[in-house]
Amino acid sequence: xxxxxxxxxxxxxxxxxxxxxxxxxxxxxxxxxxxxxxxxxxxxxxxxxxxxxxxxxxxxxxxxxxxxxxxxxxxxxxxxxxxxxxxxxxxxxxxxxxxxxxxxxxxxxxxxxxxxxxxxxxxxxxxxxxxxxxxxxxxxxxxxxxxxxxxxxxxxxxxxxxxxxxxxxxxxxxxxxxx
Numbered sequence: 001x002x003x004x005x006x007x008x009x010x011x012x013x014x015x016x017x018x019x020x021x022x023x024x025x026x027x028x029x030x031x032x033x034x035x036x037x038x039x040x041x042x043x044x045x046x047x048x049x050x051x052x053x054x055x056x057x058x059x060x061x062x063x064x065x066x067x068x069x070x071x072x073x074x075x076x077x078x079x080x081x082x083x084x085x086x087x088x089x090x091x092x093x094x095x096x097x098x099x100x101x102x103x104x105x106x107x108x109x110x111x112x113x114x115x116x117x118x119x120x121x122x123x124x125x126x127x128x129x130x131x132x133x134x135x136x137x138x139x140x141x142x143x144x145x146x147x148x149x150x151x152x153x154x155x156x157x158x159x160x161x162x163x164x165x166x167x168x169x170x171x172x173x174x175x176x177x178x179x
Contacts, residue, residue, distance in 0.1 A: 004121050004156065005033065005169040006109040012165065017053055017113050019074065024053060024143070031056040031160075031167050032112055033146055034105040035064075036120055037075045039082060040127040042101055045120050050076050051105050053143060056167070058158075060147030064102050064129040065090060070144055071131055079131055088130060091140055095132045102129065102150060104169075121171075125153035 010031045016023045017032065026032055034051045052074035054064070071077050082098040089095065103120040132141065151158055151169065159168045 002171045003168060004104055004171060005107050005167060006116075008033070008107050008167040008169075009110065009112050010165050010167060019052055026053070026143075030143075032143075034107070034113075034115070035144070035146060036103040036105065037064075037066075037071070037077055037129065038101045038103065040099050040101050042122075045103050045122075049103075050074060051103075051120070054146045055141070055143050057145040058148040060145045061149065062088075062090065062128075062130045062145075062147045063123075063125045063150040063153065064100075064144065064146055065095075065132060065141050066129060066144040067132050067141060068134045074144075085128055090130055090132060093132060093140075095130050097128050098131055099127050100129045101127055102146070104146075110166075123150050123154040123156075125150045 010029060013028050015026045017026060032053045033056050035054045036045055036049045036051045038045055038049060068079060071079060079098060082100050085097040085099055087094060088097050102123045102125060104123055105120045106116045106118045108114040108116045155172060157170045
């Protein structure tokens with residue numbers, strides 16, 4: 001099985017990471033992955049496309065959920081540049097589903113914020129992300145969320161070693177004519 005994330009650590013205490021010169025706080029027990037977004041049908045991600053942290057959230061019922069300001073400031077994408085698919089509700093709030101691809105950046109084994117130099121992997125999901133407007137006092141999601149649905153659609157195996165606080169994500173190799 002090709003490994004996408006190898007022994008990615010998560011921590012039992014709050015930590016921080018840096019993004020665009022700013023400190024981003026990560027709460028205890030949050031699994032942080034690094035992702036990029038692109039318009040759909042992008043086969044090779046331009047290395048200049050920004051990567052940013054997202055919480056791997058196995059309780060999220062969507063592929064990916066991001067606040068509008070994070071989409072603009074962190075992903076470098078204006079919502080109007082992506083095709084609108086539908087209106088949805090998340091946590092009782094109105095949001096929009098936009099057509100975009102999700103890319104997962106491979107970590108250096110045992111490191112959260114260091115990368116192994118391999119190109120990011122396109123998660124073969126339904127090409128849709130949920131964008132939550134910034135028009136209310138509700139700050140959910142505080143960080144973008146990569147949902148379990150994205151991993152399921154991409155046919156990835158997720159292993160959480162809770163004793164060692166490590167996460168591994170693998171893609172199964174396809175064999176035969178009917179794989």
